[in-house]
Amino acid sequence: MKSWIASFKRSFPKSLYRFDSKTVAIYSTDAWLASAAPEMVCFPKNVREVSAIVKFANQNKVPVTARGAGKGYVGGCVPVKGGIVLSLEKMNRILEINREDGIAVVEPGVITGRLQAEVKKKGLFYPPDPASLKDCFIGGNVATNAGGPRCLKYGVTRNYILGLEVVLADGTIVNVGGRTMKNKTGFDLVGIFVGSEGLLGIVTKITVRLIPHPQSRGAICAFFGSAVQAAKGVQLILEAGFLPATLEVADRLTLEAVRKAMGVSRIPPSDAYLLVETDGTEKAVRSDLKSIEKILFDLKPERVQKAFGDQATERLWELRRQFSGSLRATGMKKLNEDIVIPRSRLVDLFKLSEKIQKKYGIPVASFGHAGDGNIHVNLMLDPEDRKQKANADLALDLLFKQVIAWNGAITGEHGVGLAKMPWWSLAASPELRALHRTVKKALDPKGILNPGKFV
Ligand SMILES: Cc1cc2nc3c(=O)[nH]c(=O)nc-3n(C[C@H](O)[C@H](O)[C@H](O)COP(=O)(O)OP(=O)(O)OC[C@H]3O[C@@H](n4cnc5c(N)ncnc54)[C@H](O)[C@@H]3O)c2cc1C
Structure with missing residues (x-):
């Protein structure tokens, strides 16, 4: 047993950590291929506990890898250097939904889909929609700057984060940003932590921006003989001045797999697919759908399906959701x-x-x-x-x-x-990589946060 473990056990209550083999196995992987076992998994319930654990880790040079729901696709929360996996799953409260201010304050372990459903009850909208939203955490979304189909019109997670509470590598608790729509006090430090993949700090509280929920939605899906036509459809719709909520495509091989899984009658023998969703007032949605349908018809699609309203639009999405x-x-x-x-x-x-x-x-x-x-x-x-x-x-x-x-x-x-x-190193220039190292060194000089990753 590593020497720090005995010291950790003396310093913290038993209810805070586990290191039985079953727990360790579960917290060794995510949705990608890699797996590496931590020595211990911690389950803090509040920011004070996160701060105390990280401070201990920093003093004892123990790796700490933050973990949301473990639904990442790149091995981001896999603790390649062992040490502590810091699971945020018990910090799962929605602390506030404020209609007047158009914000919500949440803990990082809140499931993204749950946040969306709760704010919708108040007529509000949190648009970022990763396909994993029924399982992944908002904290994981912040750390990966998650996107989804609706990003075309609404942007990615970063565009909805107003403020963060972050535990730094030495255990310091800091608040960056705030709860206003604009805030230019100092650097954009919210932007440094969003997308930082657990390498710069542990996110323990998030203030998100909410917008009015669109009244209505509708969609058109079109099947084409070639990907060239589908791609042309994308350009023509945007060139005509429409900004749909989503514009999704699929190629021949994807459609073949769906045909096998769902039955040939539901999907024509086409080589490409385009799904367009628009949202807004009922009148605007109906009028947009009409114009977009005309644009698509000019491209001579092999089949077109149209839907108006929540339920019918969801039914059109059923096919898209089968791709993976x-x-x-x-x-x-x-x-x-x-x-x-x-x-x-x-x-x-x-x-x-x-x-x-x-x-x-x-x-x-x-x-x-x-x-x-x-x-x-x-x-x-x-x-x-x-x-x-x-x-x-x-x-x-x-x-x-x-x-x-x-x-x-x-x-x-x-x-x-x-x-x-x-x-x-192919994707980032030497200067850009050096800048990443400088930021990492400034915020985590001992390199305890999610070590073994790209910086
Ligand atoms: C079926 C499926 C569909 C998906 N679709 C999409 C999609 O459409 N769009 C998209 O963007 N992604 C998608 N993903 C990928 C994944 O769901 C997202 O990356 C999501 O944001 C991960 O959240 P998580 O809570 O599971 O994070 P985890 O996988 O647990 O962690 C991801 C990273 O964030 C860090 N981290 C987690 N929580 C914190 C915290 N509180 N503080 C600091 N660092 C933290 C971890 O160390 C790790 O580096 C999909 C995944 C699956 C399995």
Whole structure:
């Protein structure tokens, strides 16, 4: 047993930590491939306990890895250097929903979907909508700057964070930002902590901005003979002056997987799919849908479906929500990348997927948020095929190099974590990496927070 563990046990009540093998196994992984065991998992219930644990860790040079719901896709909360996993799951209270001020104050362990449902009861809207929202925590969303389909119109998590309470590496508790819509007192330190993947501080309280909930929503989905037509649809809708809430696309391989999973009758034998959702007043939604439908009809789609109102729109979304599950149901190992490209490169990206497929023998299924260029490129690996496994990194190398050459980014919402670490130096210039090291050193001089990651 490591020497610090005896000292920890003397300093803290038993109810605060566990280190039985079952607990350790659960807290060793996330939704990606990596796994590493911590020595101990702590379950603080308030900021004072978080501060005391982090202070102890700093004094004893023990690694501390913050953990939300463990639904990350890049191994971000995997404690590669052991030490303490600091689970925020017991800090799960919604402390305030204030209609007049348009804010909510929450603890980091609140499930994102729960926050959305609670504020909706008061006519308010928290727009960021990662597909994992029924499970992931708002604290994890802050630490990864999570996105989702609605980002095209509403922006990412950062755009809704007004203030944070953060425990720094030495245990100091600090508040950055506040609860007003604007605040230019000093640097934008909220922005430093949002997306910092647990490397700069532990987020213990979050003040989010809420907006009025849209009165109404509607959607159109169109199936096309080629990805080129779907991509054209995206451009034409935006060029016509519409800003839909979401503009989602899918390619042939994704549709094939869904056809297998849901039955052929529900999905025509088309090669591409586009889903457009608009929201706002009832009148505006009806009028937008009419105009968008006309734009899409001009592109000669093979099938179009339209929906108005919450329930009907949700029914149209059912298909979109099957993409990930259907690809997994093929029995292949799905390596989900979340690259971002300038929107004009959408067709080039689909061509690149085909090239990767031919060159490395790995099927590539792509779908995602076409409106903001954030596409989930899924390498579908046969678990039995050793050659494919060996080729996966080469395929990713080709993908990421091309994305960077197009002035895109290797990750739009999942973060760097462990998964993208091999490409960190490709994606960030030497000066940018040095700046990251300077910030890290200033805030965490002993390097105890989530060590072994990209900085
Ligand atoms: C099915 C599925 C669909 C998904 N869809 C999306 C999507 O549409 N958009 C998207 O952006 N992501 C998506 N993700 C990825 C993932 O859900 C998000 O990254 C989410 O924000 C992770 O939240 P979490 O609570 O699970 O965090 P975790 O996985 O527990 O942690 C993620 C990172 O945040 C750090 N962290 C967690 N809590 C804190 C805290 N309080 N203080 C400091 N650091 C902290 C951890 O150390 C780690 O580095 C999806 C994942 C799955 C499994």
